[in-house]
Amino acid sequence: MKNNKYIAAFVAVVLSVSAYAQETRNLSLDEAITLSLQNSKQLKLNGAKVSEAAASLREARERRLPDLNVSGSYLRLNQPNIDLKVKLGSSSGSGGEGGSGSGSSASAMPTVNQAAYAMANLAIPVFAGFKIQNGINAAKYLQKATTLDAENDREEVIANTIAAYSNMYKAKAALEIVKENLKQSHQRVQDFSNMEKNGLMARNDLLKVQLQESNIESALLDAENNWKITYISMNLMLGLPEETILIPDSAAFVPVSDSKNFETWESMALQSRKDLDAMNWRIKAAKAGVKAAQGDYYPSLALTGGYIAADIPNLVTLTNVINGGVGVKYSPSSLWKTGSKVAQAKARLHESEISQDMMSDNVRLQVAQAYQNYLSATKKIDVYNTAREQANENYRIVKNKYDNSLATTTDLLDADVAQLQAQLNYAFSKADAVVAYKKLLLTAGTLDAQTTNNQ
Numbered sequence: 001m002k003n004n005k006y007i008a009a010f011v012a013v014v015l016s017v018s019a020y021a022q023e024t025r026n027l028s029l030d031e032a033i034t035l036s037l038q039n040s041k042q043l044k045l046n047g048a049k050v051s052e053a054a055a056s057l058r059e060a061r062e063r064r065l066p067d068l069n070v071s072g073s074y075l076r077l078n079q080p081n082i083d084l085k086v087k088l089g090s091s092s093g094s095g096g097e098g099g100s101g102s103g104s105s106a107s108a109m110p111t112v113n114q115a116a117y118a119m120a121n122l123a124i125p126v127f128a129g130f131k132i133q134n135g136i137n138a139a140k141y142l143q144k145a146t147t148l149d150a151e152n153d154r155e156e157v158i159a160n161t162i163a164a165y166s167n168m169y170k171a172k173a174a175l176e177i178v179k180e181n182l183k184q185s186h187q188r189v190q191d192f193s194n195m196e197k198n199g200l201m202a203r204n205d206l207l208k209v210q211l212q213e214s215n216i217e218s219a220l221l222d223a224e225n226n227w228k229i230t231y232i233s234m235n236l237m238l239g240l241p242e243e244t245i246l247i248p249d250s251a252a253f254v255p256v257s258d259s260k261n262f263e264t265w266e267s268m269a270l271q272s273r274k275d276l277d278a279m280n281w282r283i284k285a286a287k288a289g290v291k292a293a294q295g296d297y298y299p300s301l302a303l304t305g306g307y308i309a310a311d312i313p314n315l316v317t318l319t320n321v322i323n324g325g326v327g328v329k330y331s332p333s334s335l336w337k338t339g340s341k342v343a344q345a346k347a348r349l350h351e352s353e354i355s356q357d358m359m360s361d362n363v364r365l366q367v368a369q370a371y372q373n374y375l376s377a378t379k380k381i382d383v384y385n386t387a388r389e390q391a392n393e394n395y396r397i398v399k400n401k402y403d404n405s406l407a408t409t410t411d412l413l414d415a416d417v418a419q420l421q422a423q424l425n426y427a428f429s430k431a432d433a434v435v436a437y438k439k440l441l442l443t444a445g446t447l448d449a450q451t452t453n454n455q
Contacts, residue, residue: 129297155447159438164230367443
């Protein structure tokens with residue numbers, strides 16, 4: 001007995017430690033959205049892409065800045081064999097050995113065994129066939145498109161979070177409903193067992209309710225497993241410890257009644273969708289790309305300047321050699337080589353325009369599907385609510401009949417299963433309606449704005 005007490009105490013301690021280690025956290029929908037935006041790897045990746053686009057824009061603007069090149073060398077030279085066909089002039093001094101010696105010295109080649117020089121060249125672009133400005137415009141348009149892509153993915157993250165939160169809520173609701181139904185089943189089995197012992201019920205009827213109890217216990221295991229998977233998945237999405245038990249807020253799933261018609265939603269989508277807006281900017285970038293490609297037809301003009309210094313011992317020293325002027329560069333071959341580049345740029349522009357038309361059609365279809373799903377989901381709430389009331393009333397009637405020996409055990413169990421299914425359908429329909437409305441906002445391009453306003 002003493003050992004059993006120790007074992008019981010040890011088990012109680014282990015269970016208490018385990019319960020303490022597994023934190024339970026109440027999580028609202030707004031908090032879930034905030035955490036998902038903070039921890040989304042996709043949004044972090046988009047942030048890096050936006051930074052890259054901004055750097056590309058800076059690079060395009062820097063092409064307007066002067067180009068400065070500095071070079072220099074130090075050289076060691078050998079003693080070359082030089083045979084000048086034109087003799088160096090001798091000095092005009094008087095004859096004699098002294099004069100002859102002086103003339104021989106003057107005509108001797110200087111000894112050069114090293115040389116050093118340095119140059120600096122500066123070029124300021126004045127005209128480059130509009131390539132620089134169009135390159136800047138293209139980079140600016142692509143940066144705006146990348147930013148809009150990031151905002152569009154932000155809405156996708158919000159929608160995915162709402163859907164995941166809804167699944168977690170439905171899993172929790174199903175778990176609670178099945179638990180409550182299992183309690184009723186346990187009580188029914190206990191009542192039937194007592195009646196069977198007293199000879200008031202056939203053994204077969206007791207086996208039927210025991211079989212239903214086993215089925216409900218199996219359903220409870222599935223519901224618990226599904227519940228654990230949903231909150232673990234949610235924890236990974238939000239950056240929380242995986243073992244944290246999340247309790248969703250049922251108040252978040254209050255169906256929204258919206259009176260806007262389909263035409264209004266479609267118009268909102270065509271005006272507000274970030275992906276459509278991003279495609280518009282990409283078309284502008286493609287047009288700038290065409291103009292930049294055409295810039296090869298024109299010459300380039302730049303202001304140039306330079307500085308040269310050189311030192312060749314025993315021969316020459318150059319300092320303060322400054323030059324400046326205007327430089328023109330033109331390749332006549334561009335007349336027959338640039339056409340293919342321009343054709344490629346125009347083809348990319350045409351592809352972007354076709355993609356825009358396809359995207360516009362796809363947006364209209366998405367809005368139509370989301371709108372119809374929203375209408376269907378809101379109608380299902382009323383349908384399932386009526387079905388729930390009917391199932392409850394049906395179970396009450398069948399139970400009374402059964403108590404008065406006017407209905408069979410099978411009828412009673414069927415009524416119980418119908419009641420359980422009706423309760424689940426009604427609980428799920430409210431969450432589905434909210435998700436359908438959020439999906440409609442997503443397809444209309446206004447989900448992020450409304451979520452921000454609600455927070």
